[in-house]
Amino acid sequence: MSTNNEKHASISAVSPSETIVEMTELILPNDANVLGNVQGGRIMHWIDLAAAVAAHRHCKAVCVTAAIEGLSFLNPIKVGQLAHLEAKVVYTGTTSLVTKVVVKSEDMDTGEIKKTSEAYLTFVNLGRNGKPSPVPPLLLQTEQEIAEFQKAKRIKEHRLALEKLELGEI
Numbered sequence: 001m002s003t004n005n006e007k008h009a010s011i012s013a014v015s016p017s018e019t020i021v022e023m024t025e026l027i028l029p030n031d032a033n034v035l036g037n038v039q040g041g042r043i044m045h046w047i048d049l050a051a052a053v054a055a056h057r058h059c060k061a062v063c064v065t066a067a068i069e070g071l072s073f074l075n076p077i078k079v080g081q082l083a084h085l086e087a088k089v090v091y092t093g094t095t096s097l098v099t100k101v102v103v104k105s106e107d108m109d110t111g112e113i114k115k116t117s118e119a120y121l122t123f124v125n126l127g128r129n130g131k132p133s134p135v136p137p138l139l140l141q142t143e144q145e146i147a148e149f150q151k152a153k154r155i156k157e158h159r160l161a162l163e164k165l166e167l168g169e170i
């Protein structure tokens, strides 16, 4: 299944797996709060970086972050542990896309791995003219890719509805 759109007709579809970005960070004292856990802001920075690389890879162009949704901190990551980030494009619209990022901790002494964060980031492809430009559609080949596409679409629509509500437009 390809996310067809008339404006996409001339752009080749890209599979979510082609956009996967993996990043590993060793948590150092400078990354931590007074409890010895990684600071939320540091994790947010790494999430934004990983997601931006996936978006750039998908569009072969620089994309800007428009919104971050559903960011959770489920478990702490301690100094000396690893943070593994995986980002991939899961939804494409016309000029925007959504990247899902999952963060896991690894305790290298015990081998224990825990999911610690998840987030959905919307990026807009700014073309050569610096204006929102069409993004390549996603090539969805598995049930999971279709389910992730539909979930991210709902998250983006929810975000846009909330913004309209805040602006008093609905």
Ligand SMILES: CC(C)(COP(=O)(O)OP(=O)(O)OC[C@H]1O[C@@H](n2cnc3c(N)ncnc32)[C@H](O)[C@@H]1OP(=O)(O)O)[C@@H](O)C(=O)NCCC(=O)NCCS
Pocket (backbone or CB within 6 Å): 063, 064, 065, 066, 067, 092, 093, 094, 095, 096, 097, 122, 124, 132, 156, 159, 160, 163
């Ligand atoms: C993101 C930005 C380019 C959008 O500009 P805009 O004039 O609102 O663009 P448009 O109204 O044409 O919308 C473009 C796309 O972005 C989506 N979009 C815009 N704002 C959004 C938001 N807050 N949340 C989710 N999607 C958003 C639109 O739905 C549209 O998607 P579609 O084409 O796939 O349907 C502009 O707001 C901007 O430059 N923001 C600052 C970005 C930035 O500095 N980020 C941090 C550093 S990278």
